[in-house]
Structures are given as C-alpha cells and as structure tokens.
Amino acid sequence: MATVAIVGAGFMGSAMAWPLADNGHSVRLVGTPLDAEIIRQCRAEGAHPRLRRPLPAGVRPCFAEELGEALAGADIVVSGVNSRGVRWLGSALAPHLRPTQLLLAITKGLEVGADGALVILPDVLAAELPASLREPLGMAAVGGPCIAGELAGRRDTRVIFGARDLGVAERLAAACRTPYYRVTTTADLVALEVCAALKNAYAVAVGVASGLLERRGGPDAAGAQLHNAAAAMFGQACAEMRRLLEALGLTAAFAAGLPGAGDLYVTCQGGRTVRLGRLLGLGHPPEEARAALRGETLEGLEIVAVMARALPALAARGRLGAEELPLLRGLIGLIAEGRSADWFLATSLAA
Amino acid sequence: MATVAIVGAGFMGSAMAWPLADNGHSVRLVGTPLDAEIIRQCRAEGAHPRLRRPLPAGVRPCFAEELGEALAGADIVVSGVNSRGVRWLGSALAPHLRPTQLLLAITKGLEVGADGALVILPDVLAAELPASLREPLGMAAVGGPCIAGELAGRRDTRVIFGARDLGVAERLAAACRTPYYRVTTTADLVALEVCAALKNAYAVAVGVASGLLERRGGPDAAGAQLHNAAAAMFGQACAEMRRLLEALGLTAAFAAGLPGAGDLYVTCQGGRTVRLGRLLGLGHPPEEARAALRGETLEGLEIVAVMARALPALAARGRLGAEELPLLRGLIGLIAEGRSADWFLATSLAA
Numbered sequence: 001m002a003t004v005a006i007v008g009a010g011f012m013g014s015a016m017a018w019p020l021a022d023n024g025h026s027v028r029l030v031g032t033p034l035d036a037e038i039i040r041q042c043r044a045e046g047a048h049p050r051l052r053r054p055l056p057a058g059v060r061p062c063f064a065e066e067l068g069e070a071l072a073g074a075d076i077v078v079s080g081v082n083s084r085g086v087r088w089l090g091s092a093l094a095p096h097l098r099p100t101q102l103l104l105a106i107t108k109g110l111e112v113g114a115d116g117a118l119v120i121l122p123d124v125l126a127a128e129l130p131a132s133l134r135e136p137l138g139m140a141a142v143g144g145p146c147i148a149g150e151l152a153g154r155r156d157t158r159v160i161f162g163a164r165d166l167g168v169a170e171r172l173a174a175a176c177r178t179p180y181y182r183v184t185t186t187a188d189l190v191a192l193e194v195c196a197a198l199k200n201a202y203a204v205a206v207g208v209a210s211g212l213l214e215r216r217g218g219p220d221a222a223g224a225q226l227h228n229a230a231a232a233m234f235g236q237a238c239a240e241m242r243r244l245l246e247a248l249g250l251t252a253a254f255a256a257g258l259p260g261a262g263d264l265y266v267t268c269q270g271g272r273t274v275r276l277g278r279l280l281g282l283g284h285p286p287e288e289a290r291a292a293l294r295g296e297t298l299e300g301l302e303i304v305a306v307m308a309r310a311l312p313a314l315a316a317r318g319r320l321g322a323e324e325l326p327l328l329r330g331l332i333g334l335i336a337e338g339r340s341a342d343w344f345l346a347t348s349l350a351a
Numbered sequence: 352m353a354t355v356a357i358v359g360a361g362f363m364g365s366a367m368a369w370p371l372a373d374n375g376h377s378v379r380l381v382g383t384p385l386d387a388e389i390i391r392q393c394r395a396e397g398a399h400p401r402l403r404r405p406l407p408a409g410v411r412p413c414f415a416e417e418l419g420e421a422l423a424g425a426d427i428v429v430s431g432v433n434s435r436g437v438r439w440l441g442s443a444l445a446p447h448l449r450p451t452q453l454l455l456a457i458t459k460g461l462e463v464g465a466d467g468a469l470v471i472l473p474d475v476l477a478a479e480l481p482a483s484l485r486e487p488l489g490m491a492a493v494g495g496p497c498i499a500g501e502l503a504g505r506r507d508t509r510v511i512f513g514a515r516d517l518g519v520a521e522r523l524a525a526a527c528r529t530p531y532y533r534v535t536t537t538a539d540l541v542a543l544e545v546c547a548a549l550k551n552a553y554a555v556a557v558g559v560a561s562g563l564l565e566r567r568g569g570p571d572a573a574g575a576q577l578h579n580a581a582a583a584m585f586g587q588a589c590a591e592m593r594r595l596l597e598a599l600g601l602t603a604a605f606a607a608g609l610p611g612a613g614d615l616y617v618t619c620q621g622g623r624t625v626r627l628g629r630l631l632g633l634g635h636p637p638e639e640a641r642a643a644l645r646g647e648t649l650e651g652l653e654i655v656a657v658m659a660r661a662l663p664a665l666a667a668r669g670r671l672g673a674e675e676l677p678l679l680r681g682l683i684g685l686i687a688e689g690r691s692a693d694w695f696l697a698t699s700l701a702a
Contacts, residue, residue: 053581145582153575158583158700182583182700222403224504225618231496232509232533234614238589242607256593256607262586265616269578349509349533 001025002075002175007067009035010121011148012106013080014048018152019181020078028070029055030062032081032088039063051152064092071096076104076175079125082297083109086121090128098171099136104161104172106142108297110197116313118248120193123271138168143192144258145266151181157183160258162192169343191250195241195259197303201331203267204300206230207277207347208334212341215282230268232349236327237264244328247319255300272296280334281341301335308332326350352376353426353526358418358440360386362499364431365399369503370532371406371429379421380406381413383432383439390414402503415443422447427455427526430476430699433648434460437472441479448480450487455512455523459494460650461548463657467664469599471544489519494543495609496617502532509533511609513543541602546592546610551650552658552682553588554618556699557581558628559685563692565634583618583700587678595679598670623647625634631685632692651684659683677701 001024006013009031017027031039041049042061055061062070071077077097081089086107095142097103103125110118122141126134140163151157161176161183163169169185177183186192209230219225241257241264255261267273276298290298307328316319330348333339339347352375354580357364360382368378382390392400393412406412413421422428428448437458454476462470473492477485478546491514502508512527512534514520520536528534535544560581570576590613593606598618605611618624627649630640658679665671681699684690690698 067364145579145586147575147578149573150575150577152573152581153573155575155579156583156696156700157575157579220498220504221494224498224499224501224506226506227498227617228496228506228508229503231613231617231620232507232609234616235496235609235611236509238607238612239609241605242604253590253593256589256612258583258586258590260586260607261589261612262582265585265619266578268616269582339701345507349507 002208003073004028004076004078004175005030005070005074005183006078006080006084007093008032008082009038009048009061010040010080010082011050012146013078013319014051015148015151016078016080016106016176017059018056018154018175019178021058022154022294023175025058025076025175027059028062028074029059030067030070031064032085033064036063040336041077048152051149053152067092068096074101076172079103079105083107083121083299083302084297086125087128090125094129094133097133097137099133102138102140102168102172104140104176108192108196108200110303113308116310116316118194118306118310120190122189122193138165138171139163140169140172141189141193141196142344143196143263145262147266154180156180156182158184158258159193160184160186162189164189186251188251188254190248191245191254192259194245194248194262195254197299197306198241198244199260199264199267200273200299201307201328202233202241203273204277204280204304204335205233205237205327205331206268207274208281208341208344209233210274211278211281211283212345213281214278215341223262229345229349233327234264234268236348240325240327243324247314253322272298273300276300283341285338286335290343304331304335308336318345354424355379355427355429356381356421356425356524357429357431358444359431359433359436360393360399360412361390361431361433362401363497364429365402366499366502367429367457368410369407369505369529370527370529371676372409373505373529374526376409376430376526378410379425380410381418381696382415382420383436384415387414399503402500404503419447425452427453427523430454430458431458433460434458434472434650434653435648437476438479441476445480445484448484448488450484453489453491453519455491455493455527458655459547459551461545461654461657463660467661467667468660469545469657471541473540473544477526489516489522490514491520491523492540492544492547494547496613498617505531507531507533509535509609511535511537511543513537513540513645515540526541537602539602539605541599542596542605543610545596545599545601546605547614548650548654548657549592549595550611550615550618551624552679553584553592553615554624555628555631555651555655555686556584556588556678556682557619558625559632559692559695561625562629562632562634563696564632565629566692573647580696580700584678585615585619587699591676591678594671594675596664623649624651627651634692636689642690655682655686659687
C-alpha cells in the first residue's frame with residue numbers, strides 16, 4: 001500500500017480520495033491556501049462540505065501549511081488544483097518533490113505559448129520544477145467522463161490515464177483502479193489533455209442552444225425544442241475535435257471515444273459550463289455571464305481564448321485551413337468578438 | 352418547383368412536408384393503409400394529429416388508395432414508412448415508379464442477409480422493384496440528428512443526404528434545403544445508414560443507465576446519479592461505431608460527427624429508444640419492455656438482433672476480433688440472451 005498526497009481539496013481532487021482509500025492507500029488531502037475552510041470542516045466534521053459525504057477512513061485532511069509534511073513519504077502526488085492553480089502548485093511542490101515520486105494531474109485546461117503552440121497543463125506544472133526533477137518525475141493525467149460527486153459516491157466511472165511513459169500511467173492506474181473506477185491507459189497524453197480541454201469549449205456551444213430556446217419563448221405549442229440544433233453542435237464538436245487532433249498529429253480516434261464524445265456528453269448533463277452557454281444563448285455578453293457565475297472556474301471561456309490564439313498558428317503552419325472548425329470559430333466570435341447568439345447559431349450550423 | 356409524393360404519414364415522413372412546402376413544392380402526403388385515420392384527420396382539420404400542427408399550404412393529404420394518382424407526375428418520392436414497411440412500400444411503388452423520379456428514404460434500420468452481410472434499407476426497397484428500375488432510379492437516404500416535431504416546427508436542424516451517386520444526393524438536397532433545414536451530402540450512403548441504425552442500439556445502452564439508477568433508488572443522499580456510466584457508454588458507443596465502420600470499409604470519421612455522435616446525442620434526449628433502455632435497466636426482460644411499449648417501432652431491439660447475426664460473419668471474414676465491441680456484445684447479451692442489467696453494466700464498462 002502506498003502513501004498518497006492529494007493537493008487541492010476541491011471537488012475532483014477530493015473525490016480521488018475515495019478510490020485511493022478504498023484501495024487501502026494512506027491518503028493526505030492537502031488544501032490549497034484557498035481551501036482552508038474546506039479542510040477545517042473536513043477535520044471538524046469528518047465529512048467533505050462540497051462533496052457532502054463523510055471522508056473514507058484513511059484520509060487525513062491537511063492545511064496548506066502542512067504541505068511539506070504531507071509530501072514527505074508520499075509515493076504518489078495528485079494535483080487536484082484548478083487550471084489557475086497549476087503554476088502555484090508547481091512552485092509549491094518544487095522544494096518537496098523527489099524524482100521517485102509519481103504525479104497524477106487531474107486539472108483540465110490548455111495554455112498557448114507565445115508562438116501559438118498549445119501547451120498541456122502537466123508541462124506548465126513541470127516548467128515550475130527544477131530541471132533535475134523534470135525528466136525523472138513520472139507524470140500522468142486523467143481524461144474521460146467523471147463527475148466528482150459520482151466518483152465519491154462510488155458510482156461506475158470509466159476514465160483513461162495518459163502518460164508519455166506508458167509504464168507510469170499503468171503504475172498510477174494500478175494504484176487507483178477499483179471495481180467502480182475503471183481505468184485504461186494511453187501513451188498519447190497530449191491527445192487526452194487536448195480533448196479534456198476542448199470539451200469545455202464545445203459544451204458551451206451545446207448550452208447556447210438551451211439559452212436560445214428560452215429566449216425564443218421555450219418549446220412551441222406542439223412541444224418543439226432545440227434538440228436538433230444542440231445535437232448538430234454536439235456532432236460538429238466531435239468532428240472538430242477529430243480534425244484538431246489530426247492537425248496536431250495526435251490520436252484522432254479519441255474524438256469518437258471516452259476522451260472526446262464521452263467527456264463532452266457528461267459535461268452537457270449540467271454544471272457550470274452549460275450554464276455559461278445558456279447565459280450566452282439568452283443574450284448576455286460574456287462579461288455578464290462571467291459575473292453571474294463568479295466563483296466558478298469557467299474553463300470554457302479560457303479554452304476559447306486559448307484556441308483563438310492557437311488557430312492562426314496552426315493555419316500559418318499549414319496544418320489547418322482558414323475556414324475549418326466553424327463551430328470553434330463561432331465560439332470565438334461569440335465569446336471573444338462580441339457576436340450575438342443568433343449569429344453564432346447560424347455560423348456554427350453552416351455546412 | 353417540383354411535385355413531391357411523401358409515402359407514409361407518420362412523424363418523420365410528414366415532417367418532411369414542411370421544408371418541401373416552404374420551398375414551394377407541391378406536396379402529396381400519402382398515408383399507408385395503417386395511416387388512414389391520420390389522413391382523415393389531416394383532411395378534416397387541416398392539421399396533422401401526431402405532429403399537432405396545421406399542415407403547410409400546398410400539402411395535399413391522400414389515402415393509400417390514391418397512391419397511383421399521387422405518384423403520377425411526382426418528380427420526387429419520399430419513403431416515409433418505418434423499417435417494417437419498407438418491403439410493402441417497394442412493392443406498392445413498383446407499378447408506379449418511373450426511372451426519372453428521385454427517391455429519398457428516411458427510414459432508419461438495417462437488415463442482415465443469409466450470409467451475415469448487412470443490407471441497408473434502400474437496397475431492401477430497391478430489391479422489390481423491377482430490375483429495369485433499380486439501376487436508373489436515383490435513391491438517397493437521410494442521416495444526422497432530426498426529431499420530426501422540431502423539423503415541423505421549423506427549428507434549426509442539420510442533416511446529411513447520402514447517395515451512391517453524389518449528384519442524386521445534391522439534387523434532393525437542393526429540393527429540401529431551407530434556412531432551418533441545412534443539408535450536406537455524402538457519397539458514402541452505406542456509412543450513413545449504418546450510423547443511423549446503430550445509434551438506436553447504442554441509445555438503448557445509455558437508457559439502461561437511467562433505469563439502473565432508478566432501480567438502485569435514484570440519486571444518493573449527496574445527489575450522485577449515473578451520468579459517468581451513461582457517458583462511458585456514450586463514448587464507448589462512438590468508439591464502437593468508428594470501429595464497425597472501419598471493419599466494414601466505410602467512412603469511419605462519421606462516428607465523430609453528425610451521423611454518429613450527433614444522432615446518438617439527439618436520440619438520448621428522450622423518446623422510445625431510451626424508454627426501452629430504462630425498462631431494461633429497471634430489470635424488465637425484453638419481452639416485458641416490448642409489451643410496455645407496444646405500438647412503438649423499437650428499432651433498438653431490431654438492430655441488436657441484426658448485429659447478433661452480423662458480428663460472427665465479420666469475425667469469420669477476419670474483419671473484427673471476437674472480443675471487440677464489448678458494448679454491442681453487452682446489448683446482445685441483455686436483449687437476445689437474457690442477461691441482467693447489472694451484468695450488462697459490468698460487461699459494457701469493462702476495458
């Protein structure tokens with residue numbers, strides 16, 4: 001049995017405590033400086049306030065100040081921060097990590113370099129580490145559909161761990177796998193991360209359909225909604241993920257699988273990303289939608305901004321035509337260029 | 352402007368009258384012998400009783416007995432019958448069709464030959480026609496997400512017309528295309544039809560998750576549902592559609608697009624196929640579920656039975672491994688072999 005330090009006590013980081021504890025590992029759930037109240041409640045009540053469940057036996061909640069202690073003796077470190085916390089986490093881990101430890105990153109997101117190239121978050125984190133650690137440290141990331149509350153509820157879930165070194169993914173999968181948390185592995189870490197990030201952009205598009213429906217007065221007298229339009233966006237989203245993976249030289253088949261269609265499907269079942277889309281569909285400008293959802297990490301907005309910078313670079317390198325990915329370009333128009341939801345619908349459904 | 356005869360006055364056949372009439376075509380909506388009451392009401396009230404809308408101007412409802420008259424002078428014939436009516440329609444059309452007419456088939460389904468090879472419904476229909484008609488007659492079929500009630504409500508919809516002769520698909524698309532009914536075309540008719548049929552099998556799987564959730568007492572105290580499991584099935588469904596298309600030598604990219612993921616998404620939004628899955632998930636044997644849904648065409652059951660016969664043939668020809676497509680094999684176990692929903696969940700989510 002291993003010792004695991006999860007850093008970040010929000011939904012997804014904390015939820016990983018369930019399969020890890022069920023496998024008999026000793027788990028230290030370490031809050032970030034923003035998670036102090038969560039950790040206090042975990043300690044006082046033995047239950048996680050956001051996940052609304054008693055913590056499994058064998059999970060020790062720790063404050064950010066105890067990070068060094070928590071990492072000492074850990075075999076596995078789980079990065080459970082959100083996309084804005086990745087740099088902080090890298091620098092916070094840097095003094096404590098040892099090259100024999102394994103790191104599992106659950107943060108979803110993408111960044112874009114000055115040259116327009118996409119950068120996955122595990123590499124953003126690694127860049128904060130001393131060079132002596134970067135190479136030897138085994139890092140993997142998680143893709144596929146996983147609502148944290150269901151994982152903590154031990155509900156059947158299937159995901160993929162990806163690592164450039166497949167052996168690292170396999171070792172981490174072996175530590176995490178339970179009868180309810182099924183884990184397969186891939187060596188195409190970048191494809192996995194690209195899907196995990198893109199699905200948050202495309203789920204916004206599906207959400208826009210529900211907002212547009214409301215704005216047009218809801219279902220008509222005969223009950224017609226906008227499922228056809230939402231489904232057209234869903235299908236187009238998968239086609240564009242496939243095309244983008246292909247343009248990036250990655251495993252295009254992931255689009256029609258757990259990392260693409262599967263994760264997009266679960267994201268469309270509710271949550272902040274479709275709520276964001278609904279607000280945009282109702283006609284609220286992005287800044288109003290952002291204000292209405294303040295306190296939530298809106299990865300959808302972030303990834304659209306990232307792709308707005310990445311697409312011209314892909315076009316310049318001849319990887320992508322200037323007219324390709326009309327749905328993603330529609331999202332860029334809607335979110336970054338102040339276009340209307342009606343314009344977006346017309347554009348995104350154009351052949 | 353053309354004259355169009357739609358044969359079959361159920362949901363989808365009738366809904367095609369809206370874009371056709373909006374394009375100024377003269378439309379004859381011809382009921383099958385089973386549609387007499389629908390046609391009577393269309394005539395008496397000027398509204399379609401199932402679609403619950405006034406028929407557009409320029410649509411003339413006709414009884415089955417008027418088929419010959421309705422087909423005379425028609426430039427386009429739309430096959431709007433369900434999968435069980437295809438042979439009837441072929442033989443009913445045979446005496447009246449002329450080689451210059453175009454035929455658009457909206458029926459979803461697949462059959463399997465004695466050799467285990469899949470047969471698309473347009474070919475089943477064509478087999479009922481005299482040999483002198485089969486070659487010259489231009490036939491196309493429709494794929495992609497389209498709820499009939501939304502099409503009749505003129506809600507934004509995007510579909511694909513497929514024909515072995517792309518020119519035929521283009522001509523029919525030009526006749527049907529409106530601002531709310533966007534049509535693109537493909538020459539891979541078979542891939543389009545395979546996706547349209549398979550999505551009804553895979554939507555059953557997604558429905559099973561909702562039935563299992565109910566049987567387990569619904570969401571738990573913290574609100575956890577089975578979205579992760581449903582999404583895992585959705586993602587696996589797309590991956591298996593891709594693999595099947597590939598094994599059949601067809602356009603595998605359709606799985607991550609409108610015909611695969613898009614059509615599966617809209618099918619999962621409700622309707623008889625997911626209701627069937629829910630009943631199976633609740634533990635009802637297939638015959639009970641069929642009885643509870645009597646009167647509905649359960650394409651999901653039909654296509655699973657078809658695939659149960661097609662998979663061994665594909666394996667025998669070396670196109671598919673015996674262990675591939677675990678979700679489809681799980682559906683075959685559940686529906687054709689009396690396995691339980693719990694067995695199905697465990698099998699279908701296995702790596």
